[in-house]
Amino acid sequence: MDSGKAPPRWLPFLVLGVGLLAISFGAILARFAQGYGLPSLTIATLRLGLAALIITPLALWQSSRTLRALNRGQILLTCGAGFFLALHFATWISSLEYTSVASSTALVTTNLLWVGIASFLLFGDRPSRLMLVGIVISLSGSGLIFWSDSRASAPGSHPLLGNLLAIVGSWCFSAYLLIGRRLRASLPLPAYVWLAYGSAAMLLVLACQSSGTPLSGYSDAAYLVALGMALGPQLLGHTSYNWSLKHVSPTFIAVVTLGEPVGSAVLAWVFFGEAFALWQGVGFVMLLVGIYLAARGER
Template sequence: MEERGQESEAPPRWLPFVVLGIGLLAISFGAILARLAQGYGLPSLTIATLRLGLAALIITPIALWQSGHVLRALSRRQGLLTCGAGFFLALHFATWITSLEYTSVASSTALVTTNLLWVGIASFLLFGEKPSAVMVLGIVISLSGSLLIFWSDSQSSVAGSDPLLGNFLAIVGSWCFSAYLLIGRRLRANLPLPAYVWLAYGSASLFLLVACQLSGSPLGGHAGAAYLIALGMALGPQLLGHTAYNWSLKHVSATFIAVVTLGEPVGSAALAWIFFAEAFALVQGIGFVLLLFGIYLAARGEGR
């Protein structure tokens, strides 16, 4: 009872925005680490499985210690909804990480973060949530920045082996992440964070494990460095990044979290420039500025 009482206390108004900023920085490393793992020969499904599976294993003691009584009292409806969230999370990582094999980091991350459009539409149609005019303006500007990044990358000769397929997979990943956010927001209203994270990550990793078995993607027999990179993905982008998003679901709207994820292309592109010496095009730079400005406007709209 004490745990639920503590979590129900409203945090300072600025705290969710700081937590989301830290989560965004951690998640921005996701595409970089996935590309490095692919370079060591890890199949995309294996990368997704290890990322979520290791994250679930790491958080298991915390979940059982802090939320064991909640997990034992889980209702059938909560269990089914959590499995649904895990299913869409598994599809999100399977499609998005695979997209990195066929298209550029800039295009993949820009398209996969268009989930704010789908979340905003679904929140309005399903839950009657009407975003403020300032947030709508932020969404429009942010989407404009994403489109500029995508257009700039489509003009490049190094977009990838099959940009059309890669871009489509990234969009599918965006749809799946939107469903994951919407289901998660409902579940987080009654589930403590450790319980929800453990259930969502664990169920997603089980779905991916089945997919690996069916597709023949091996989990073993790879270089040690590849598994270290997978562990880094579990600790950084997954546990720190996505858990920050999950914590924030109880304090800000799913639409605003979707807007924040639009900063991922900016962070990923900056990290790609640092680690891979990938240069910025002028149009890309304009798109990044629009993305950041749109996120700022959306934050003001959320604050109101």
């Protein structure tokens, strides 16, 4: 899955596009899983746990030597990545219980702002002027979506709590991306994905046990939805982002994630009848324009 040769310049952008499409189904499938009675913590655990199990044979086949040679620093970074990834899914999926898909996905994808600030402060990354323009337009579109959604009646009973959980999920995913940048510099993709997803899943299993949240006893349909989340949004979607970490900046990946509210809101309208207003549509257009400009400005 990784090779020594640099890929064509267009390939990371194509991979990110496919990943974005897959990840847009994450909120929809999570809502279906909640409808089948799965607690949010259980959904997060099954999503990451099943993804880690599915990729285990490939990781051991391609990267067994690398995994045996892990040093202490890599192990600590892996635990950190797993911790923030577990917390990201636990908080974000919980947010879907209290607020709309549009608000939740718009707020959880504000990691662009946090990744850009942290990349500048920690690594000295200076985005180009065109990328900065794309960031501003994208964040403005995200804010417009949230403002428009907040004016309408929220489907959840505690939209403020749901919005706060989504923002916390954004902070956690930002930390996960930055740690992943360090790990991906020295680890092949199968090894990194297996370690990150597996460690996050183990932390979530411990959280389920300590909170008394059951992982079994649900319907077959509920487990099929969880499997769909593992195969689509997680393995295809998030793994696309992880592969791209070696070829484009984490700031640009954060920009791409801002397209998630567009796909998720359209899908929420199709499956759940969550209509979006005119200003939300304007915000979606701004998100896409910002992503395009950031892609042009990516160095």
